[in-house]
Amino acid sequence: MREITLSQAVNEAIAEEMRRDPTVFLMGEDVAEAGTPFKVLSGLVEEFGTERVIDTPISEPGFVGLAVGAAMTGARPIVDLMFGDFIYLVMDQLCNQAAKQHYMSGGKLTVPMVLRTNMGATRRSAAQHSQSLQALVAHIPGLKVAMPSSAYEAKGLMKTAIRDNNPVVIFEDKLMYQDKAPVPEEEYLIPFGVANIKREGSDITLIGTSSMVQVAEKAAEILALEGISAEVIDPRTIVPLDEATLLASVKKTSRAIVIDEGHQSYGVTAEIASRLNEKAFYHLDAPVLRMGAMDVPVPFSPALEDLTVPTPEQVAANARRLCAGELIHAA
Amino acid sequence: MAKAKSNTEDYLRMYRQMVRIRTFEDNANQLYLSAKMPGLTHMYSGEEAVAVGICEALTDDDRITSTHRGHGHCVAKGAEFKQMFCELLGKAEGYCRGKGGSMHIADQSHGNLGANAIVGGSMGIATGSALRAKLQGADDVTVCFFGDGATAQGLMYEVMNMAALWHLPVIYACENNGYSEYTKTEEIAAGSITARAEAFGIEAHQVDGQDVLAVNDLTRKLVARARKGEGPFFMELMTYRYHGHHVGDINREYYRSKDEEKDWRDNRDPIIRFRAHLVSEGIATEEDLDAMNAEVERDAAEAVAYALDAAYPDASEVDMHVFAA
Ligand SMILES: Cc1ncc(C[n+]2csc(CCOP(=O)(O)OP(=O)(O)O)c2C)c(N)n1
């Protein structure tokens, strides 16, 4: 199968959906001529014109608000938020407006919009351009949240997001834009709420989101050399969450580590871990462990930044201790 | 060149500060190109007369808030090369102990409250600083630097309204360099920028941002009036950035022509213009100025060498400073 980058995968998904559905349009800062700073959207304005690929001023709450209104009245906007860190600026439009319209209207209004943004540290971009804020939006009922872990997921999830009748937030890891993966030429969609078992194993389940899937896979390789068999699962969407697949795996392995790049406290890892504890408690041989980013703003200095995100070695070390029956009090 | 007869010392300091900014940026760019600097950075080259003209009208007690393109403001407000380069390289001796980097560099000793990586993100901070001055009866003034692109942020209009209602000692300094990232200002800003301030009853001026004396004269007057409670004020400084949006923005002809860049560099350079003025007015000779340039270059080279050798922060610092004691 051909291999394309995550960036190309996103681009293809959007182009295909724009060709299929004339109500889909794209809006954001420097999305047209520049094709975004990461060049993810290059070429779209040439094909679809400036009516459907719209450069906006640096007015995030404004253009997200426009997307909500356009979505409520018959369009399917995709808004591009240049950095995930800017989610804070658009929280009202996203969480008070987009997320609640359907419910507040008794099911009469819908907001079929996609907010695509990014996450991920270690790019030396410091505290306001490195955050992984998926937990913030996953907390809000009415928003769906997708976290592609490769080009394949990025394409399939984006197409599903565009066709979904709800506001969907997609977090792409900005360090993965150039990573290649096999992506079929033929059309495919990846349904929301269906986890992907990336690797089967019997001793421990490693649940990772986005780039943490790769971290988990590398940890699994390290562990395999030591005779520990790790199962690696990618939930792909954290809202909705494929609880059944996660529970089945944990019931089989009896141990689990949940890894996500958001801050560990009050985060995605905490939510998943607690569901496993609630629903698989009697199958567990060890506490479910959370591994998130350190609870600090992302520091600029490489000497500090690299300490803040989970690594395969740390995941493997924790897995080893869980499998050895050591109680872990602090990861 | 606007004429203002002031003392030689002030003029030479302004020249020197502009050269220091240019030299700092040339070195920073070199550090990026030679892969010695982590991440990306935004060059201030071309806009020196704005930061210097304004900051030379301020005292150390006056505050500024800066932007992602903040090295110029930082130097102009009095910062030292060594701590600045250390910060850019993520070293422990940097102004922020390596935690902030280029986009968050700050220097409290000279009243620089910090660069900001959120466009328009410092507008509340600057206006709040002015509110504090008023509440506490202090006579310092705060200057809020921001780009033309930042005028699209709603926050600006909220804080300008309050600043005008309460006569706060804040000066909004819009550095209009014609672009926000890869987009021309006219494509993202409707109407007139100064008229937006005027709608709140804020006195607004447009000034040639390549003319350090014009900028300095105007700022001195506005600062003096702001100290007396006549603020706020708004300045739109017409300027140009020589480099790309950031150091990695190298192939940029799709949004900005080489001819346009050359025209600004050759015909409107703030340093060349001021230098010619100093020489023609007999304030300095070419030799004096060359010697000054050479000295600044030596300082910068020394500071870069120092920063390259300096230590990274210890791992134990990673969770330090999350909360104040
Ligand atoms: C809220 C926010 N939106 C977008 C960005 C990305 N961004 C960084 S600089 C910039 C352009 C800013 O233009 P301008 O204010 O004119 O300043 P200049 O870079 O020209 O100095 C953009 C869009 C950001 N940092 N913050």
Ligand SMILES: [Mg+2]
């Ligand atoms: Mg600008």
